[in-house]
Amino acid sequence: MRDDATPTEAESTGETVEAVLDTVARSAPDIRQGLPGRRAAIEAENPSGESQKAADVYADELLCDRLGDIDGVGVYASEERPDPVEVGSGLSVCVDPLDGSSNLEPNAAMGTIVAVYDGALPATGDELVAAAYVLYGATTTMMVAREGEVTEYVVHPDGEYEIAQADVTIPEEPSVYGFGGRVPHWVDDFESFAREVESDPSMKLRYGGAMIGDVNQVLTYGGIFAYPTLSNAPEGKLRVQFEGYPVGYIVETAGGASSDGAQSLLDVEKDDLHARTPVYVGSEDLVDDLEAALEE
Numbered sequence: 001m002r003d004d005a006t007p008t009e010a011e012s013t014g015e016t017v018e019a020v021l022d023t024v025a026r027s028a029p030d031i032r033q034g035l036p037g038r039r040a041a042i043e044a045e046n047p048s049g050e051s052q053k054a055a056d057v058y059a060d061e062l063l064c065d066r067l068g069d070i071d072g073v074g075v076y077a078s079e080e081r082p083d084p085v086e087v088g089s090g091l092s093v094c095v096d097p098l099d100g101s102s103n104l105e106p107n108a109a110m111g112t113i114v115a116v117y118d119g120a121l122p123a124t125g126d127e128l129v130a131a132a133y134v135l136y137g138a139t140t141t142m143m144v145a146r147e148g149e150v151t152e153y154v155v156h157p158d159g160e161y162e163i164a165q166a167d168v169t170i171p172e173e174p175s176v177y178g179f180g181g182r183v184p185h186w187v188d189d190f191e192s193f194a195r196e197v198e199s200d201p202s203m204k205l206r207y208g209g210a211m212i213g214d215v216n217q218v219l220t221y222g223g224i225f226a227y228p229t230l231s232n233a234p235e236g237k238l239r240v241q242f243e244g245y246p247v248g249y250i251v252e253t254a255g256g257a258s259s260d261g262a263q264s265l266l267d268v269e270k271d272d273l274h275a276r277t278p279v280y281v282g283s284e285d286l287v288d289d290l291e292a293a294l295e296e
Helices: 009-033 054-068 188-198 211-221 240-253 284-295
Strands: 041-045 051-053 073-078 091-099 110-117 128-136 140-146 149-155 161-165 176-179 223-227 257-259 279-282
Touching: 009 054, 009 073, 009 091, 009 110, 009 128, 009 140, 009 149, 041 054, 051 054, 054 073, 054 091, 073 240, 091 240, 110 211, 110 240, 128 211, 128 240, 140 211, 140 240, 149 240, 176 188, 176 211, 188 223, 188 284, 211 223, 211 240, 211 279, 223 284, 240 257, 240 279, 257 284, 279 284
Parallel strands: 073 091, 176 223
Antiparallel strands: 041 051, 091 110, 110 128, 128 140, 140 149, 149 161, 223 279, 257 279
């Protein structure tokens, strides 16, 4: 019999995951409060060639410092940095510090995405042990997928947080959709699918320019979000490690489906930390219809 004072590997992983999630939740008010003076673009680009705002860099540095201090976190990687940062030994944490930072100017919703992997980077979808996103909307919320369940928390301005909804599941009757990319660049099969969804009188357009805001709508009301293959960007826009895997994991854990157009996002394999993938997530029937349309 093992010594009860010595944690098993699973217990140690679980404790680290909880510490990561706690740190993200308690950092959310600081990230939010730091936005007003950091709306402007700076003379820098992230590894994907996108212009950075001061808020992107601020959120990244804050999360790197705080997550990097957690015992059991070995690597911190960010969409804003070309390479992972070795911070200790243990789990790998991938972060999109400020998803939708282009929404700073119009003062629209944005978020933070976190993926925790039990594996070296770039990791695979089956190495995910938890995923979460913070949504900076009218209130600050955090959606967490771990141990087969999705939980939504409300995060208060002082960093305290409490459960708003346990065992979140995507509604059976879908009612919203949001499709990214410029319409002239949609491939024909996706455009045909999109027009069919748009023609359904029970479906309403919800697209706000920050993936997390749009995905949260889908989890709340049922439906589908897509940033598809584009004629000028066959792999789409979203990054596998930082967006595709964690969002796919959250939606699938909530009873929905995810796809890159042919398979679950969690089955996608890329050998580049900043590799992209088309992303389709939402109600299972709609994602199935999407895959069928792309196979035609």
